[in-house]
Amino acid sequence: MPTLFYRAQHALDTCRTLDFCAPLLIRLYLAPVMWMAGSRKLAHMDATIDWFDVGLGLPLPALMAWLATLTELVGAILLLTGLAVRWISIPLMITMLVALFTVHWPYGWQAIADPSSLFANERVQESAAKLARARALLQEHGNYDWLTSSGRLVILNNGIEFAATYFVMLLSLFFTGAGRWVSIDYWLTRRLGTQA
Numbered sequence: 021m022p023t024l025f026y027r028a029q030h031a032l033d034t035c036r037t038l039d040f041c042a043p044l045l046i047r048l049y050l051a052p053v054m055w056m057a058g059s060r061k062l063a064h065m066d067a068t069i070d071w072f073d074v075g076l077g078l079p080l081p082a083l084m085a086w087l088a089t090l091t092e093l094v095g096a097i098l099l100l101t102g103l104a105v106r107w108i109s110i111p112l113m114i115t116m117l118v119a120l121f122t123v124h125w126p127y128g129w130q131a132i133a134d135p136s137s138l139f140a141n142e143r144v145q146e147s148a149a150k151l152a153r154a155r156a157l158l159q160e161h162g163n164y165d166w167l168t169s170s171g172r173l174v175i176l177n178n179g180i181e182f183a184a185t186y187f188v189m190l191l192s193l194f195f196t197g198a199g200r201w202v203s204i205d206y207w208l209t210r211r212l213g214t215q216a
Contacts, residue, residue: 040206043105043199046189051100053186054112058092061085076122091115099193102203109194113187120183131182133175147175 061068065085072088073081091111098108129139133147155173158164167173198205 040200040202043193043196044202046193047099047102047198050189051096054092055096058089061089088115102198102205105193105198105205109190113190116183116187120180124178124180124183127177127179129181130177130179133177144177151175
């Protein structure tokens with residue numbers, strides 16, 4: 021039995037040569053998320069500023085809107101290329117925390133309302149009846165099969181789930197960095213003779 025354990029442990033240890041995969045995949049996952057968020061804000065900057073002002077009540081709404089937008093756009097590029105990943109993780113984490121507490125916090129954990137979930141709050145529980153009624157109306161008066169051919173009907177709860185997940189992923193990148201081999205950070209630190 022101990023021999024089997026040591027062989028298994030040795031197999032796990034050899035996987036460390038692939039340790040660059042996790043930060044690379046996190047970066048590749050987050051880059052389009054940040055790009056889409058930033059480009060949506062940029063495309064509708066007047067509405068974004070108004071939302072930061074009236075909707076969220078943030079101080080200096082124009083400055084905050086531009087900072088969030090540029091952080092997400094520049095952050096997407098830096099994450100994709102693996103350049104200054106630990107540095108850009110800081111303002112991106114701040115952006116996620118602001119979104120988490122100012123936009124998503126009142127709605128609880130879930131992004132999509134699922135009444136059967138452990139984290140379902142009263143608002144989510146109430147969504148089940150509304151969704152059932154909407155389905156019944158669409159089945160009776162609408163083209164329900166066409167409407168659901170691209171996916172199930174859901175109620176957006178807008179909870180903290182995604183912002184919290186992105187924050188945790190960015191925190192991981194802050195501590196691990198961009199990863200070996202497939203990042204500009206790695207090659208710069210090798211070239212400069214500093215530790216990655």
